[in-house]
Amino acid sequence: MQIYLPIAEMSVNVLLILGLGGGVGFVSGLFGVGGGFLITPLLIFFGIPPAVSVATAANQIVASSLSGVIVHWRRGNVDVKMGLVLLVGGLVGSSSGVGVFAWLRSLGQIDLVISLCYVVFLGTIGGMMMIEASRAIFRTRRKGGAVRRTKKHQHGFFHRLPLKVRFYRSGLYVSALLPLLVGFFVGLLTALMGVGGGFVMVPAMIYILGMPTSVVIGTSLFQIIFVSANVTILQSIQTHTVDIALALLLVAGAVVGAQFGARFGARIKAEYLRAGLAALVLAVCIKLALDLVITPNDLFSVAPGNL
Amino acid sequence: MMKTRQMPGSSFFNIATNRETIPDTARLPFLLACLLIFAWVAWHVKPAKADPLVVDLSNHLVAISTGFTGTDVLLFGAIENKGDVVITVRGPERDMVVRRKERKLGIWVNSQSAYLRNVPTYYATAASRPIELIANDRLFASYHIGLENQNFVTTMEGDDTDDSLYRDALLRNMEYVGLYNDKPSKISFLSNQLFRTDIHFPANTPTGTYVIDVYLIRDGRIVSIKSTPLVVSKTGVSAEVYDFAHRYSALYGIIAVIIAGFAGWLASVIFRKN
Secondary structure (H helix, E strand, C coil), X not given: CEEEECCCCEEEEHHHHHHHHHHHHHHHHHHCCCCHHHHHHHHHHCCCCHHHHHHHHHHHHHHHHHHHHHHHHXXXXXXXXHHHHHHHHHHHHHHHHHHHHHHHHHHCCHHHHHHHHHHHHHHHHHHHHHHHHHHHHHHHHXXXXXXXXXXXXXXXXXXXXXXXXXXXXXXXEEECHHHHHHHHHHHHHXXXXXXXXXXXXXXXXXXXXXXXXXXXHHHHHHHHHHHHHHHHHHHHHHCCCCCHHHHHHHHHHHHHHHHHHHHXXXXXXXXXXXXXXXXXXXXHHHHHHHHHHCCCCCCEEEEECCC | CCCCXXXXXXXXXXXXXXXXXXXXXXXXXHXXXXXXXXXXXXXXXXXXXXXXXXXXXXXXXXXXXXXXXXXXEEEEEEECCCCEEEEEEECCEEEEEEEEEEEECCEEEEEEEEEEEEEECCEEEEECCCHHHHCCHHHHHHCCCCHHHCCCEEEEECXXXXXXXXXXXXXXXXXXXXXXXXXXXXXXXXXXXXEEXXXXXXXXXXXXXXXXXXXXXXXXXXXXXXXXXXXXXXXXXXXXXXXXXXXXXXXXXXXXXXXXXXXXXXXXXXXXXX
């Protein structure tokens, strides 16, 4: 069954896109991630123009992060104050990101920058997660005990910055500049990569801000809703590349897939889940890195455009 | 990029306007010469008795609806006497940029580029016989028939000065995505007079006004040309969505967010009990 996508201006197989959404949804439910880092490369792989893929993925993330945050909200795992501070940075970051996106697109370098961002971030995060997870697996096997938690209050350089604010839910007393910067940076990535940025945000919240793990996912999802909504609207205005039909198909597949993923994930040990996610992230990273290095079939590319 | 459509022979009329400058003694030879020329012209350019070429399409509008996966349009027509028929289909024009990748620091980066102006976004040809048997290359070149005879205006950016690689890349890419056909498709004759061919428009067919030119060729010369338009446009929901996204882009973005938000909320409600 084919459907013509109004913005991408091409027809795609409905079942293929539903399956794609479902598969990514399963992974996101399984590992508790947004899955944006999978959706954008996969859409590009199936021939959707990169600009449409990035902008539409942002739209899809609005849906998946909202349904995710509702669950965390009920459990009280959202630090609204921290989320709002992150959000202010995120809105500024994503707005400038959309501008940078349009500029790079006019230079003809957007595909390169998208790929490079993916390789660098997926490689770093995936590598770190893999090391951490394999250590944890090793340790629990040897001792059979629980994983030792890192100390919550580390007083490094970040904690000497001015404008200190108290975040009660996270039990933190840190400079507001810190979450603002983290938010800005992740917002920039959301616009450039079409990802929620959870995979950067969550480690940054744990290791840079020192937030307790229990509120990290809920708070990151909370601010991702608004940042990805901002990106969706700005991309609609500046590049006209948000495809509602494509986004809806992805959402429909993803919400169903996420339920199955979450149930399946509940039966697996956390460190094995992390190792699995790390392997997946690294696989996407390696695929994209190879595409950059291997001599392409055609050295020339064609796009509409004028001087 | 204007096509010249003048038949050879029309320049003879210029002589008649110079009559005043001819002395009386030369009148008779001049008249004789005129007669000879007239006879020559009459011999070679036969007055059109009836239309030597009639063509039409099964449909002048290709509508891209939500279920569009490509379509065929039937072109049919009749010729008066034996001859060959060549068809060109030219989509709406657009400026294109062709970029060349270069290896920099180990990775492939877009570096040099060429801007090509007025590039047809769709181009197809059809012929009743192998094209080299119908006429020589020069005729097709002078009428810009065929992909190799398109004159794109190119502007180079970078060190490259030769645009032929970029032109080839454009043709190759457009053929790859199915918007150009490299070999003419077949025009079949039902009798000596009636012909038909299917023009294929793939799922990624650009919207706009297409021009279909039909050439009747006899003895290596073009006898008649007919031109007919074809409109490809989006209809129904997809047209409205596209239009809305471009006209009210901010509102479109807000609606996209609301729909996604609603879908996310709905999902969490549906799966709550589980």
